[in-house]
Amino acid sequence: MLGAVPLTAAAYQYVLVAFHFCRNHYKLCSPYFPRTAILVPAWNEAMVIGASIDRLMQLNYPPEALRVFVVDDASTDETPDVILSKAARYPGQVFHLRRLKGGEGKAHTLNHGLEVILADDWMQALLIMDADVIYEPDSLRMMTRHLADPKVGAVTAYIKEGGGSGNYLTKFIAFEYITAQAAARRCQNVLGAVACLAGGAQLHSRANLEAIGSRIDTSSLAEDTFTTFKTQMAGRRVVFEPHAKVWAEEPGTIVGLWKQRLRWARGNVQVTKRFAGVWCRPSRSHRLGTISFSVFWFSLLLLPILMICASAALIILYFADFSLAWITFHVLWIINALTYVFITAFVLMMDWQTGRRVWRQAILFPGLISLSIIIAACFPRLLQLVFNDALPHAGIAVTAAQRRSLVLFAYGWMAVSMLVAFLGKSVEQHRFGRLLAPMFIYIAGFGPLLCACTFASYIKELRGAEMIWDKTEKTGKAGMPA
Amino acid sequence: MTRLDGEHRPVARPRAAPAPTPTPTVEPAADAAAADAAAGAEAARIFQEEINDAVSYEKGLAVKALIALALVALVIAIRVLFLG
Numbered sequence: 218m219l220g221a222v223p224l225t226a227a228a229y230q231y232v233l234v235a236f237h238f239c240r241n242h243y244k245l246c247s248p249y250f251p252r253t254a255i256l257v258p259a260w261n262e263a264m265v266i267g268a269s270i271d272r273l274m275q276l277n278y279p280p281e282a283l284r285v286f287v288v289d290d291a292s293t294d295e296t297p298d299v300i301l302s303k304a305a306r307y308p309g310q311v312f313h314l315r316r317l318k319g320g321e322g323k324a325h326t327l328n329h330g331l332e333v334i335l336a337d338d339w340m341q342a343l344l345i346m347d348a349d350v351i352y353e354p355d356s357l358r359m360m361t362r363h364l365a366d367p368k369v370g371a372v373t374a375y376i377k378e379g380g381g382s383g384n385y386l387t388k389f390i391a392f393e394y395i396t397a398q399a400a401a402r403r404c405q406n407v408l409g410a411v412a413c414l415a416g417g418a419q420l421h422s423r424a425n426l427e428a429i430g431s432r433i434d435t436s437s438l439a440e441d442t443f444t445t446f447k448t449q450m451a452g453r454r455v456v457f458e459p460h461a462k463v464w465a466e467e468p469g470t471i472v473g474l475w476k477q478r479l480r481w482a483r484g485n486v487q488v489t490k491r492f493a494g495v496w497c498r499p500s501r502s503h504r505l506g507t508i509s510f511s512v513f514w515f516s517l518l519l520l521p522i523l524m525i526c527a528s529a530a531l532i533i534l535y536f537a538d539f540s541l542a543w544i545t546f547h548v549l550w551i552i553n554a555l556t557y558v559f560i561t562a563f564v565l566m567m568d569w570q571t572g573r574r575v576w577r578q579a580i581l582f583p584g585l586i587s588l589s590i591i592i593a594a595c596f597p598r599l600l601q602l603v604f605n606d607a608l609p610h611a612g613i614a615v616t617a618a619q620r621r622s623l624v625l626f627a628y629g630w631m632a633v634s635m636l637v638a639f640l641g642k643s644v645e646q647h648r649f650g651r652l653l654a655p656m657f658i659y660i661a662g663f664g665p666l667l668c669a670c671t672f673a674s675y676i677k678e679l680r681g682a683e684m685i686w687d688k689t690e691k692t693g694k695a696g697m698p699a
Numbered sequence: 700m701t702r703l704d705g706e707h708r709p710v711a712r713p714r715a716a717p718a719p720t721p722t723p724t725v726e727p728a729a730d731a732a733a734a735d736a737a738a739g740a741e742a743a744r745i746f747q748e749e750i751n752d753a754v755s756y757e758k759g760l761a762v763k764a765l766i767a768l769a770l771v772a773l774v775i776a777i778r779v780l781f782l783g
Binding site: 231232234237238243248249359362403417459460554555558559562564566567595596598 | 742743746750752753754756757758760761763764765766767768769770771774775778779781
């Protein structure tokens with residue numbers, strides 16, 4: 218029944234979202250416009266950086282309280298020229314900082330900028346963003362209002378998939394972002410412990426930056442999560458502002474997504490190890506150690522292992538005690554079904570603007586086979602109708618041995634689904650891959666693809682593989698809906 | 700409708716926080732001070748509206764959670780009554 222833990226944890230998490238109306242930070246907000254430096258790391262971003270700077274200059278924020286520092290990480294394309302031309306267009310507001318040695322990762326690039334910005338006492342708040350993300354005009358203002366409370370050290374925004382009409386994969390990501398950002402982070406606001414300041418939208422107070430050492434951690438691939446944890450452990454609050462919306466371009470291929478998510482997942486493994494003393498140890502200064510937060514964290518981190526364990530246990534039980542296996546299987550998948558119905562319906566309603574574009578991907582998020590198992594587990598009479606009436610009527614006789622094989626397949630599917638999703642990634646770069654890969658993902662599910670990625674991150678971390686900063690490729694397609 | 704649905708309305712340019720180290724300034728004219736005060740009041744009004752909008756949106760989410768729970772109850776009912 219371990220397999221049911223992440224499902225129940227997920228359902229509990231979404232129930233907590235409903236309490237965000239009474240447990241939020243709005244009561245302590247006030248209009249506040251600190252002098253804000255925007256730090257933008259850029260490596261070969263010529264295609265996107267110019268438009269990004271222009272949009273930042275159009276934010277609904279006092280222009281005299283806004284400065285943009287673009288750290289050019291030894292770009293080899295026209296990035297420096299674009300930044301310099303913008304610096305000339307917005308004198309005193311846009312600054313070009315050049316690193317001569319690049320490619321060391323985002324944290325190093327950020328630290329280069331931080332050194333310069335902190336050397337001057339002009340900055341009262343710092344917004345760290347990605348070169349391609351698009352801030353809605355009011356978003357920064359909505360974020361800074363939380364910093365009026367000195368107990369708040371950092372604020373993050375709602376990152377949305379901004380690839381326009383996009384393909385099947387970006388639509389899956391768009392739905393996933395409603396669950397992972399709009400929903401999960403609201404729940405974290407309710408709990409008082411935020412797992413991660415989105416790398417593309419993290420606003421810090423100067424006091425917070427100085428308290429965490431005026432530097433971004435360079436020892437891991439999840440520098441944003443490290444900063445989030447350090448902020449809260451230093452006794453300051455981290456707040457998620459769901460109404461400050463930021464649009465980001467996301468990978469349109471499984472290979473691109475895999476690179477990005479492997480980096481994130483490996484970073485999470487590193488965070489888990491580094492902050493080993495935090496888990497399940499409630500503290501007076503922060504809420505990262507609460508049981509609820511720890512359960513949510515490990516439910517996600519250990520999900521692939523729990524899925525494999527659940528499948529293995531069902532298969533062992535199949536041979537040891539068939540009827541017990543059958544009951545356990547039903548209980549597990551019924552919990553799965555109820556969680557799926559609740560989360561999918563709630564999440565789609567939560568952000569219907571995105572939901573109406575991606576509702577098909579939302580329904581198919583667990584994959585076609587898992588959906589079939591859900592229906593079979595929830596409605597066994599329907600299954601009997603198919604096997605006892607419909608199939609024989611169509612001249613298809615299913616033998617007892619075939620039925621047993623089907624049952625075994627259903628028991629093992631939770632583990633096998635990750636493998637099938639991984640095959641989708643493997644075939645993508647081969648001939649007909651662009652045609653076959655979506656089929657694999659629709660069959661296996663987008664969720665299992667992410668689990669496979671997390672599993673791969675364990676292996677990378679166990680092997681001590683080199684930490685390579687695989688930058689997500691951006692084409693400048695990100696945009697806000699009209 | 701509110702900005703929560705992605706719409707935007709023109710917002711008065713808010714004022715920046717004062718610098719931590721005082722710098723010599725020119726005494727502002729009375730009309731400039733009045734304009735400043737008006738802009739400040741407008742910014743405060745917009746702020747309050749936004750907070751009210753945000754809180755009512757969050758209240759709406761609680762209702763949506765109940766609707767989603769009702770769907771779950773419906774699935775359970777179908778299973779128990781018809782296809783269990």
